[in-house]
Amino acid sequence: MFRRPSLPIAIALCAALMALACMPFVLSPYAVKFTTRVLVLAIMVTSLDLLIGITGLVSFGHAAFFALGAYAVYFISPESESANALLALAAGAALGAAGAFVIGVFAMLTRGFYFIMVTLAAGQMVFSIFYDTDIAKGSDGAYVNVKPDLTIGGWTLVDFDNRRQFFYVCLIMLAATYLFLLWLVRSRFGRVLQGIRVNEQRMRALGYDTYRYRLAVFVIAGAIAGIAGALFACIDGFVTPELASWRESGLAIMMVVLGGTGTLYGAVIGTFAYSVLEEALKSASTVGPFISEHWRFGMGVALAAAVLGAPRGLAGLFNSRTAAAPLSPGGDFLHRDLARPERRAHALSVRDLARHFGGLHAVDGVNIELEPNLVHAIIGPNGAGKTTLINLLSGEVKPSAGRVYLDGLDITGWPSHRIARSGIGRSFQRTNIFADFSVRENCALAAQARGGAGAQRITHALDVAGLSHRAEAIAGQLSSGEQRQLEIAMLIASGADLLLLDEPLAGMGPEETQRVVALLRDLARDHTIVLIEHDMDAVFAAADTLTVLVQGRLLAHGKPADVRRDPAVREAYLGEEDAA
Amino acid sequence: MDLVLIQILNGLQYGLLIFLAASGLTLVFGILGIINLSHGSFYMLGAYAALTLTEPLGDVFRALLVGIPLAFLFGLAIEWLFIRHLYKRDHLQQVLLTFALILIFNEMQQTIWGSHPHSIPTPNYLTASIRLTDTLSYPVYRLALTAICLALALAMVFVIQKTRVGRLIRAAESNREMVETLGFDSGLLFRFVFATGVALAAAAGIISAPVESAYPGIGDKVLITSFVVVVIGGIGSIRGAFVGALLIGLADAMGKVFLPSLASVMIYGVMALVLVLRPAGLFGRA
Numbered sequence: 001m002f003r004r005p006s007l008p009i010a011i012a013l014c015a016a017l018m019a020l021a022c023m024p025f026v027l028s029p030y031a032v033k034f035t036t037r038v039l040v041l042a043i044m045v046t047s048l049d050l051l052i053g054i055t056g057l058v059s060f061g062h063a064a065f066f067a068l069g070a071y072a073v074y075f076i077s078p079e080s081e082s083a084n085a086l087l088a089l090a091a092g093a094a095l096g097a098a099g100a101f102v103i104g105v106f107a108m109l110t111r112g113f114y115f116i117m118v119t120l121a122a123g124q125m126v127f128s129i130f131y132d133t134d135i136a137k138g139s140d141g142a143y144v145n146v147k148p149d150l151t152i153g154g155w156t157l158v159d160f161d162n163r164r165q166f167f168y169v170c171l172i173m174l175a176a177t178y179l180f181l182l183w184l185v186r187s188r189f190g191r192v193l194q195g196i197r198v199n200e201q202r203m204r205a206l207g208y209d210t211y212r213y214r215l216a217v218f219v220i221a222g223a224i225a226g227i228a229g230a231l232f233a234c235i236d237g238f239v240t241p242e243l244a245s246w247r248e249s250g251l252a253i254m255m256v257v258l259g260g261t262g263t264l265y266g267a268v269i270g271t272f273a274y275s276v277l278e279e280a281l282k283s284a285s286t287v288g289p290f291i292s293e294h295w296r297f298g299m300g301v302a303l304a305a306a307v308l309g310a311p312r313g314l315a316g317l318f319n320s321r322t323a324a325a326p327l328s329p330g331g332d333f334l335h336r337d338l339a340r341p342e343r344r345a346h347a348l349s350v351r352d353l354a355r356h357f358g359g360l361h362a363v364d365g366v367n368i369e370l371e372p373n374l375v376h377a378i379i380g381p382n383g384a385g386k387t388t389l390i391n392l393l394s395g396e397v398k399p400s401a402g403r404v405y406l407d408g409l410d411i412t413g414w415p416s417h418r419i420a421r422s423g424i425g426r427s428f429q430r431t432n433i434f435a436d437f438s439v440r441e442n443c444a445l446a447a448q449a450r451g452g453a454g455a456q457r458i459t460h461a462l463d464v465a466g467l468s469h470r471a472e473a474i475a476g477q478l479s480s481g482e483q484r485q486l487e488i489a490m491l492i493a494s495g496a497d498l499l500l501l502d503e504p505l506a507g508m509g510p511e512e513t514q515r516v517v518a519l520l521r522d523l524a525r526d527h528t529i530v531l532i533e534h535d536m537d538a539v540f541a542a543a544d545t546l547t548v549l550v551q552g553r554l555l556a557h558g559k560p561a562d563v564r565r566d567p568a569v570r571e572a573y574l575g576e577e578d579a580a
Numbered sequence: 581m582d583l584v585l586i587q588i589l590n591g592l593q594y595g596l597l598i599f600l601a602a603s604g605l606t607l608v609f610g611i612l613g614i615i616n617l618s619h620g621s622f623y624m625l626g627a628y629a630a631l632t633l634t635e636p637l638g639d640v641f642r643a644l645l646v647g648i649p650l651a652f653l654f655g656l657a658i659e660w661l662f663i664r665h666l667y668k669r670d671h672l673q674q675v676l677l678t679f680a681l682i683l684i685f686n687e688m689q690q691t692i693w694g695s696h697p698h699s700i701p702t703p704n705y706l707t708a709s710i711r712l713t714d715t716l717s718y719p720v721y722r723l724a725l726t727a728i729c730l731a732l733a734l735a736m737v738f739v740i741q742k743t744r745v746g747r748l749i750r751a752a753e754s755n756r757e758m759v760e761t762l763g764f765d766s767g768l769l770f771r772f773v774f775a776t777g778v779a780l781a782a783a784a785g786i787i788s789a790p791v792e793s794a795y796p797g798i799g800d801k802v803l804i805t806s807f808v809v810v811v812i813g814g815i816g817s818i819r820g821a822f823v824g825a826l827l828i829g830l831a832d833a834m835g836k837v838f839l840p841s842l843a844s845v846m847i848y849g850v851m852a853l854v855l856v857l858r859p860a861g862l863f864g865r866a
Contacts, residue, residue: 257676
């Protein structure tokens with residue numbers, strides 16, 4: 001969950017704030033104006049991070065709310081007088097929020113790709129409204145003749161036309177936005193938002209009306225973007241439909257990612273980094289005329305190289321908690337090296353194993369060698385006998401025929417608790433933890449089951465499963481990915497080194513899946529793992545061997561690459577006789 | 581009345597044109613799982629290719645015959661250089677990389693062709709207009725354009741429905757993971773699909789060039805409209821893209837007659853309506 005910025009970062013942020021506060025006395029008027037623009041953009045980009053980095057909503061139409069806020073200032077400004085500054089900002093927020101509400105009502109019906117497309121189209125619609133109709137002078141853009149000020153009883157407190165005063169207004173607004181969002185994200189509401197990012201399905205299952213939460217955060221972000229837009233309109237006193245164009249939205253996403261998603265302050269860093277780089281590339285005096293003429297090319301190539309070269313995102317430069325990275329075998333699990341010694345775990349050998357329920361041959365003469373220290377995945381269509389096979393191995397179900405050997409020891413027909421004590425641990429399809437106990441207590445219970453509550457073994461289990469920092473948390477409050485980690489920690493604490501996992505990734509979001517896959521890879525150092533899984537990406541990322549069951553029979557067993565080329569498997573899955 | 585008839589013809593023509601662009605987009609997302617923001621750039625590059633190729637080759641149809649294979653090769657190269665690294669990355673990274681491609685393509689276009697609009701000549705033998713009724717005539721080139729779009733669309737449907745590659749594409753669209761699991765060289769299939777999408781978008785850009793001319797930013801509108809079509813039709817569905825494209829083409833053309841000032845908003849209204857009724861699009865799986 002979202003943590004407060006660490007002390008060094010907080011100090012750096014304060015130092016940056018001080019440095020910025022000195023700017024108007026040091027810089028040229030042009031530079032002050034440039035910095036003002038960046039401050040305003042940073043407000044907008046930070047509000048976008050609330051959507052992308054915190055809630056996981058990749059909105060591609062955020063510039064629309066920015067433009068609406070800017071146009072709000074135009075709408076409320078009298079022809080030849082100055083509008084009230086507070087009214088201008090409020091109007092910006094209101095129009096931004098209203099736009100976000102109208103768009104959000106539709107957009108929140110969608111997810112993923114559709115959401116990106118719908119927000120993109122909606123932003124473009126706002127652009128078209130301002131571009132094609134003459135509600136605000138159409139495509140030429142419109143002027144705010146006199147900039148807003150704050151006059152009370154004849155005294156002008158703040159005048160937005162005064163460059164220096166306005167700079168401070170923007171600086172204060174940015175700081176206020178950051179602090180407000182920091183508070184919001186750490187509130188109960190913010191925790192729900194983060195839950196939605198990690199696993200929305202689970203949040204719904206927990207009883208959250210995620211539609212409302214998503215809509216609410218969309219409107220909040222829209223309001224903040226609207227305020228930023230209102231400030232932007234006061235920089236040049238000019239508003240144009242281009243503010244709403246999808247390029248602006250795209251640039252805002254770029255800035256968020258550049259600085260690091262999900263940190264809030266990263267959005268500010270990203271905005272400054274991008275804007276300064278752009279400014280530097282554009283001005284011929286610093287880089288020569290050729291580059292300054294083709295700066296977009298350089299920008300595009302740099303961006304493409306960054307995405308391709310740094311799969312975890314540029315964010316990693318500033319912060320390690322980044323957007324979900326791709327599934328990769330043995331990914332750097334939680335960025336640590338335990339240097340745990342490798343240790344040979346138990347192996348299983350299955351001979352002609354069969355189980356019949358009445359006339360149904362749930363498992364029918366299966367032979368497999370499950371070698372030690374590998375991740376074995378069992379796949380197959382529904383009703384293929386996967387869970388029955390696991391139940392046979394763990395002793396929940398007695399075989400009708402055949403034998404099971406644990407490192408050569410015949411354990412066929414042993415009761416399940418005896419099998420568990422000999423080193424085989426299993427998890428169930430549904431998460432089975434003690435929701436009211438703390439993480440450590442859960443593990444203690446598991447360790448206790450095999451006699452002796454060795455504190456060392458519990459600490460070790462939490463460490464291996466990557467839950468040491470959550471040891472005192474209440475299990476029911478963990479994310480579903482963490483609960484799966486806890487289940488695995490419990491198996492480790494119980495002393496098992498051969499783990500049978502029934503759909504360990506079911507119901508998980510991509511971020512969680514990635515975490516657990518990395519955990520499984522890491523575990524194989526001193527465990528043997530057998531898992532049933534439907535998520536094929538995860539299976540190929542995690543497994544060393546694949547076993548394909550169809551109607552209780554073993555169809556194929558071997559390395560994933562070989563199994564996927566097996567003609568029989570292809571026929572069974574695709575129903576093609578002549579598969580090329 | 582004549583105006584309405586003309587607009588129906590224009591709407592069908594525009595819809596078919598958009599279908600060529602949108603079908604590539606929907607295939608690339610449905611099968612490769614890639615959000616390709618740079619798809620509009622291929623349309624733009626097609627229009628500029630028409631500008632460059634028409635003069636030496638004589639007319640725009642020869643430019644089309646040369647341009648399609650060129651675009652296909654270009655698509656293969658782009659897939660190999662950039663896109664293939666994006667499979668299994670999250671949407672955000674796909675958005676960023678393809679956004680970067682837009683910057684690169686736009687800069688290429690600016691450097692090679694400059695920022696002025698260019699018109700592309702209509703072939704001499706097609707400059708005439710046909711009289712449809714006493715008061716109504718319609719440019720022959722637009723009819724030819726409609727016919728070519730229709731032919732390309734039919735060819736695509738034939739390939740997808742009747743050939744082995746097409747069957748693989750349909751299988752991949754319905755269950756990408758399983759086709760990968762089965763060991764078809766998905767890399768090759770993906771590259772082929774991506775390049776086909778590029779070729780289709782470029783083809784649309786080339787043949788529409790005599791009508792639309794070539795100017796910077798021409799790809800943007802096509803991109804956004806194609807996205808709207810894909811969302812309406814349902815991601816990955818060619819049939820959905822076809823229906824969606826015609827719907828959008830007609831909505832746009834009718835909007836221009838009846839609600840001129842809101843014509844450009846019209847298509848988004850249609851999209852919002854479809855989304856409320858069917859959040860996964862007309863032919864999408866929920």
